[in-house]
Amino acid sequence: MGKLPSQRITPDFPFKSVGTDMAGPFYIVNRKGRGARLMKCYLCLFICLRFKCLHLEAVSDLSKDAFIMTLHRFVSRRGKPAEIYSDNGRNFVGAARELSKFTDTQNIALTEFTAQQNIKFNFTPSYSPHFGGIWEAGVKSAKYHIKRVMGNSHLTFEEILTLFAQVEAILNSRPLCPLSTSPDDFLFLSPGHFLIGRPLNALPARALENEKEPQLKRYARLEQIKQHFWLRWQKEYICELQIRTKWKTNKAKLKVGDLVLISEDSLPPLCWSTGRVTRLLYPGPDGIPRVADVQTTVGCYRRPLVRLCPLLDDEDTELKNLDSSTGGVC
Incomplete structure (x- = not known):
């Protein structure tokens, strides 16, 4: 195996370098009571590469816009990361392209300011999940047990948000x-x-x-x-x-x-x-x-x-x- 990257062994603030991945789907209901309709939601995981801290978010779909909103919630609570590692999922690639497009279309002053504050996306090669072993292990710890303890229960979106937060605290x-x-x-x-x-x-x-x-x-x-x-x-x-x-x-x-x-x-x-x-x-x-x-x-x-x-x-x-x-x- 190769040596560990510097992001894994260099001390810094939590969530300065993060890995992210999606898991699911989880089936939820749109409301309580009779006549409720089943919907899909997904788990978005962020993991700190240095301290292995986990942050779990519930996502309504796998689109680029949904991931960008999830990223905004993550940054608001944990701070802005300097770099994000992920696989080549279309939503991740689309979000990276959207952010880079925003900085390219703004004026020079804003571009110079964001050059130091910009988030760098790093994508692993295709068909190589072992490059992201640290976040794949986090997905396994969370999804493996959530799917089994939920069973056939259908929670609301608010309830599954609460469950993800409690699972995050346990991990x-x-x-x-x-x-x-x-x-x-x-x-x-x-x-x-x-x-x-x-x-x-x-x-x-x-x-x-x-x-x-x-x-x-x-x-x-x-x-x-x-x-x-x-x-x-x-x-x-x-x-x-x-x-x-x-x-x-x-x-x-x-x-x-x-x-x-x-x-x-x-x-x-x-x-x-x-x-x-x-x-x-x-x-x-x-x-x-x-x-x-x-x-x-x-x-x-x-x-x-x-x-x-x-x-x-x-x-x-x-x-x-x-x-x-x-x-x-x-």
Whole structure:
């Protein structure tokens, strides 16, 4: 693989360099009640190439004008990016041509001013989705679970806007690495820290996972969809961090003091159970422990290592950055 581009490794403001893609369709209704007509809407995803922060927008169609309006909403909330990466979709190419045409037809003073403030569009080659792996992975995380938790439900446009915003908060709350090496610090760094300077939180709500769908009102049904998304995504996210392949050499071991994610079955949305390893127990004949005592903010728990997912420490982060500097694509 080639080296990572400078947009992936150079520190700068969030969403200074972004990748974008569309996903869908999602079927919604034009109004509540009887006689409602089914319509299509789409998900437009923007991802920060540096910090992997996500921004989700609902789009009514795949036209150039719809994407330009979506881009205006994104710029109004997240700031104007310096460059946008995307595939060769007609709506993306049309939007880039429309913006460049605007600057070309204005007077010289405006053209000179926008020369420094202009948004640069970068398009990946045709039939090469692996060039946009970072936003393809974001689309997979969002669309894969949204399609499955929605099922046959048909939301209104306002309701699906709310759902996309809640899904965006869930994806931006994922842990990346510990904030410090202190054994008393259970906090972790997430993409939300780069957006608002602190962890993202959700409004409290009663558990609705086991409630029957016909007995719920529309708002409760929307909350149930969000909770189902949270349960599926956080379990699969932890599983991805714990990917195990056939091993033939001894890898890095879990150490006392490491910050770990604890796999729990009944956590509310945007709540991650973290703790510090205080002791390793029950070593096998090979001398490798299989159980650990974990100190959390509410007490000390004993858990098997298969329920624990270590976050990157400083040494692992440096090693991963060293490996990434020699491989990877945009």
